[in-house]
Amino acid sequence: MTRARAVTVADLRSLAQRNLPKSVFEFIDGGANDERTLNANMRDLERIGFAPRVLTDVSNRRQSVQILGQEYSSPLIFGPTGLSGLLWPDGDTATARATATAGIGYCLSTNSNGSIEQVASHGRPDFWFQLYIQRDRAMVRTLVERAVSAGCPVLCVTVDLPIQGPRERDERNGFTVPPRLHLGDVFDYATRMGWLWRMATGPRITFANLERAGGDESNLKTLVEHISAQFDQTVTWKEIDWLKSIWPGRMAIKGILNPQDARLAVEHGVDAVIVSNHGGRQLDGAPSAISALPGVVEAVDGRAEVLMDGGIRRGSDVVKAMALGACGCLIGRAGLYGLAANGEGGVMRAIEILKKEIDTTLALLGQPDITKLDRSAISEKCF
Ligand SMILES: Cc1cc2nc3c(=O)[nH]c(=O)nc-3n(C[C@H](O)[C@H](O)[C@H](O)COP(=O)(O)O)c2cc1C
Numbered sequence: 017m018t019r020a021r022a023v024t025v026a027d028l029r030s031l032a033q034r035n036l037p038k039s040v041f042e043f044i045d046g047g048a049n050d051e052r053t054l055n056a057n058m059r060d061l062e063r064i065g066f067a068p069r070v071l072t073d074v075s076n077r078r079q080s081v082q083i084l085g086q087e088y089s090s091p092l093i094f095g096p097t098g099l100s101g102l103l104w105p106d107g108d109t110a111t112a113r114a115t116a117t118a119g120i121g122y123c124l125s126t127n128s129n130g131s132i133e134q135v136a137s138h139g140r141p142d143f144w145f146q147l148y149i150q151r152d153r154a155m156v157r158t159l160v161e162r163a164v165s166a167g168c169p170v171l172c173v174t175v176d177l178p179i180q181g182p183r184e185r186d187e188r189n190g191f192t193v194p195p196r197l198h199l200g201d202v203f204d205y206a207t208r209m210g211w212l213w214r215m216a217t218g219p220r221i222t223f224a225n226l227e228r229a230g231g232d233e234s235n236l237k238t239l240v241e242h243i244s245a246q247f248d249q250t251v252t253w254k255e256i257d258w259l260k261s262i263w264p265g266r267m268a269i270k271g272i273l274n275p276q277d278a279r280l281a282v283e284h285g286v287d288a289v290i291v292s293n294h295g296g297r298q299l300d301g302a303p304s305a306i307s308a309l310p311g312v313v314e315a316v317d318g319r320a321e322v323l324m325d326g327g328i329r330r331g332s333d334v335v336k337a338m339a340l341g342a343c344g345c346l347i348g349r350a351g352l353y354g355l356a357a358n359g360e361g362g363v364m365r366a367i368e369i370l371k372k373e374i375d376t377t378l379a380l381l382g383q384p385d386i387t388k389l390d391r392s393a394i395s396e397k398c399f
Pocket residue numbers: 043044045057095096097098125126127146174270292293294295296297325326327328346347348349350
């Protein structure tokens with residue numbers, strides 16, 4: 017398959033698999049334990065059917081939206097993903113540029129390889145910043161201040177990672193950061209010359225946001241150890257209150273699945289709740305994101321915006337989530353496959369594919385305006 021013939025996200029996934037060493041591909045593709053939640057994210061979206069209407073004049077279709085005060089050409093936001101630089105040199109700035117060109121949102125991870133400042137100057141100025149609340153609160157404060165100085169409009173606080181989920185594929189593959197070559201992998205790496213060349217000639221992989229924040233920047237291994245030691249299991253809503261007091265912009269909480277937590281989020285004044293199980297990478301057995309969405313929407317009851325991520329591989333998945341009350345969807349792997357397939361151009365392709373599929377779905381569903389969707393667009397047989 018050539019790049020030009022990547023007509024679906026699944027095609028981009030095949031290209032990514034072809035380009036990346038197995039251990040790196042499985043790092044992005046895999047999930048926790050038996051990957052039940054990872055698979056349920058996609059399976060539950062597939063199970064939902066539409067209730068199409070006809071004769072509704074769909075000649076003038078619209079998928080532009082406003083999310084957290086930002087105008088976007090589509091309800092797609094490229095979600096936060098660490099270590100994008102392992103897929104393509106300068107993966108974070110490449111993604112930031114592609115999403116800006118496409119007019120969609122982009123959220124930079126705490127664990128990105130490009131720094132907040134690099135992405136602001138070489139990518140786009142209006143990205144969201146994703147924060148992990150780490151043990152070292154001075155470091156957290158510094159990250160928040162840097163995001164404020166960069167002009168980030170939204171702080172996205174990820175709350176489903178008190179410890180890292182058990183990624184058994186990574187363990188089996190001996191996946192490490194930085195990647196270590198095992199004897200059994202020599203053939204695998206030798207058939208990925210393009211990737212090897214890009215990694216050898218591209219910028220050194222580091223966690224650029226954390227360089228000035230405690231870890232030893234010159235040694236990625238110690239930086240990784242530093243980050244692992246920073247997961248904080250004591251975090252509660254008190255920290256959300258603290259962050260609200262030092263963050264001047266909008267705040268989203270990512271990793272909510274339970275309606276009770278959604279209610280608490282609203283009570284603590286957050287502007288958006290992101291229904292997410294971290295793409296099935298944390299608690300295996302957690303509900304699929306799409307199945308958790310309606311309960312969260314009901315609990316929030318219009319008092320905050322509700323977004324979701326997990327399992328989006330088709331534009332029709334986004335339409336289903338919007339019909340069930342989401343105001344936008346984050347994409348993780350769909351964009352990463354594009355990045356690994358062909359850098360900035362691959363991310364562009366992933367966005368084009370999803371946007372086109374959203375447009376086609378709206379036309380065939382008889383619903384010209386994505387912002388006017390409601391549950392009547394979904395077949396009752398699904399519930
Ligand atoms: C390789 C990879 C790295 C990720 N890194 C982060 C991260 O640093 N912060 C975060 O909040 N979520 C992270 N996520 C989760 C994504 O933001 C998102 O919730 C998830 O990928 C959505 O599921 P999907 O991949 O099926 O679209 C990561 C996901 C992947 C696949």
